[in-house]
Amino acid sequence: MTHSIAILGASGYTGAELVRLIATHPDLRIAALSGERKAGQPMAAVFPHLRHLDLPDLVKIEEIDFSGIDLAFCALPHATSQAVIKELPRDLKIVDLSADFRLRDPAAYEKWYGKPHAAPEMQAEAVYGLTEYYREEIRAARLVAGTGCNAATGQYALIPLIKAGAIDLDEIVIDLKAGVSGAGRALKENLLHAELSEGFHAYAAGGVHRHLGEFDQEFSKAAGRPVEVQFTPHLIPANRGILATVYLRGEAGAIHDALASAYKDETFIQVLPLGEHPSTRHVRGSNFVHIGVVADRRPGRAMVIAALDNLTKGSSGQAIQNANLMLGLDEAAGLMLAPCFP
Template identity: 55%
Template structure:
């Protein structure tokens, strides 16, 4: 019988922390051992998230109050802290722990690129060299052997799953990619921000961080690795007045006689048997409501009216496949557990 895996969640009072708890509560092999949330230390999980009041969980504590003895009883750490704080925290953790980091701190291989986009030097460059970028379906073997997995960002997940196999197979022009991305407001976190008030975001739609979003270099890193040369992409995110979901509409130029059917055939073969990546029939395009609450990534495609161009569309739940769900998927691979454990949830509709 598989032993019970003891889990610590650092930053358990945010949306991602709550999703980790919700999903892990259905996992047959895990037990919550430590939940940290400095501003909420001393409170119960149910006081912070009433919808999780029935979950068996320890009280929230400050990370500074976690002792060496406490860490000795933990197997896996999910780090859901803000960027620029995670590096120093993970560097202090005991060596026996397996770690999945949901912040941006270990996603970029080049620490100079990190410093450029995140406003300061990387605080654990030696640890960065050991981190594995955890887009599970595309790097499962390395994830399995990793101590530290950098969980992908929410925006980069869908586009990389759709584009990397097509770039590797030479079916699209890698220098002519446009990604139009739209996300629900939970992607901005749970902290109080004026720009996320109901009166600021409801009944409207707007682009933000135009030509300057921090997920652009993460996407470019993955696509450049596939092309084996540096690439730049046109990536523009938009904020949509909904709680969950990311829809990416991706415009590509094909090579030779390739069309939407060709691209879908390649993706279908590449993701055959994958439990969470589903390629839809030609002309059927995914919607965020089709993935809500699930760990699915749906990919569709249609021929553009412009000759030689195809429109790809991807949909994920930003809090699940874009964060907590993919993190648990990575943990399952790291520990040799069934990859779908804790994640076999169908989408919620309506």
């Protein structure tokens, strides 16, 4: 059965990625696309790579008739999303890709995002969208909050280890490298090709990156006690991909066992043989996560390395995986595209 969906905020990269994935999804049909500044334009003018598709033109959100829509993806900017979602029909299923509903605690939201939440009651209702860990809640949810792409990567590496008690919770370092599309289509000087290519750097080091709010929330929940990690993101001259190198106190063998066991039935999460290193290029354009474990030369220390595509598994692919659950479809429907290499 085909379900009609709307994409709000379709002129950014996560919006385009949703359309790309839905283009070959067997059960979803795009009924409406919004783009405030580009309303009135055909999608092919905004994203010429989608030219072959028969898509509705971009409109303003208020022009959309939601009566025939089964589910809306909200790919709007942070803060905008909560204001928009508050006004949508109460019975519309929503997968939100912004940061607005990721943190359950209003105080945590205010701490990391700098102002009070505009829809705290919906914040309470929202289910955190890390599919493999919230599958049952997502199936029943009306509003699912897509995770941060960095946050997802770190959690895939760490949640099973925290739950299994396989690591020292006070000594976790996450060194994360991310391609540039995670920063979106914003016109910022540091995102220009001439600025970004052929160089790399850390940013937001020292505990100020907002995805720490998600780490704190989810790691502490998994541990049953407060957990704070040391986290530094880096910007890498590639368009897609996140690689998290996690430094841990724990035995590599037990760590590998815990990960392999946790993910043995998961379609999208591949734990590599002990000692192998994953690469972002091997998940590019796909919904897969590759996780490797390597023992350090010093006993009792290990590295876990996780790779995913920020636009797919880290954002739009995850959103479709969640939508599939919410609509009663096969969880993997439309998401089995193989990575695009080279």
